[in-house]
Amino acid sequence: MSKNDGLRQGMQIAFKLGTELTVATLIGALMGYGIDNLLGTRPWGLAAGVILGGAAGSLNVYRAAMLLVIEEDDNNS
Amino acid sequence: MESPLHHFEVHTIIPIHIGGLDLSINNAIVAMWVGLAIVAGAFMLVVSRGVNPVPGKLQSVLEVALEFIRSMVYEFIGEEEGKKYVPFIATLFLFILACNLIGLVPGSYTITSQVAVTGAIAVGIFIMTLVIGFGKHGMHFFGILVPPGIPKIMIPLMIPIEIISMLARPISLAVRLFANMTAGHTVLAVLFGLAMTGPLWLGWLPFSFTIVINGLEIAIAFIQAYIFTTLTCVYIGDVIKLH
Secondary structure (H helix, E strand, O other), rough: OOOHHHHHHHHHHHHHHHHHHHHHHHHHHHHHHHHHHHHHHOHHHHHHHHHHHHHHHEEEEEHHHHHHHHHHHHOOO | OOHHHHHHHOOOOEEOOEEOEEOOOOOHHHHHHHHHHHHHHHHHHHHHHOOOOOOOHHHHHHHHHHHHHHHHHHHHHHHHHHHHHHHHHHHHHHHHHHHHHHHOOOOOOHHHHHHHHHHHHHHHHHHHHHHHHHHHHHHHHHHHHHOOOOHHHHHHHHHHHHHHHHHHHHHHHHHHHHHHHHHHHHHHHHHHHHHHHHHHHHHHHHHHHHHHHHHHHHHHHHHHHHHHHHHHHHHHHHHHOOO
């Protein structure tokens, strides 16, 4: 049962981190697309938006992962 | 053969139309009322009986739940600041948990499988964190957009990144809960469909899987409610501490 629990927790963590990255990238892309439509700078806004969004997603994943590390340390001690 | 997504459909029960607004009572709203009634009813029952120093069965369950939530809030927000958020976080946790668990009763409706519901909760929390941040720090709140200890040359790059990562929070909060509940219930429905359409010598196999997955879904109902409230605490804690 404990092994199964570990797998399930791992899946949950993977899904959690996955959504963080996807959502941030999508928002960055949407903002870039919106800026393109407003200012007529297609396709540069979209390109910059995707890159910034990916950076933001990585940052969010990093923060979420650091939180998990702290929780695990608490459990061990 | 019904579609596996059939049980996510919203059916109007009592149509109410006021000035072009559709305020009809549908099965989702009824399920939400049942969730509220269970949570509120359990606490009312304990309080109306009188809170005992030696807790009974229901009282000890609720006490354990509240103490768990309180320790979570204290951990992420801090003991002094966290006190006033305990009722809100506890309500959120118990409501989401009740909604998730009600969805597992056959024939009922999973409200948290509607992105409109989870989105409304998440956007409400997002606006709340902004209000708390501006109320506490005033214009210094914009400092949250600049992480501590970065070189000055990076600031123009970090501000858009931080804005995107702030905006991504409520959406990932909403999408995570919605996707988990929808996926789990769709799997259950598909397996039930297989069990009902297959011959008996084969149908027992998917049917026994549904029992296993049902157990998994109960665990997911708890885990998702926990994740949702933990992240809410983290977001509130972030705005209060400003790094």
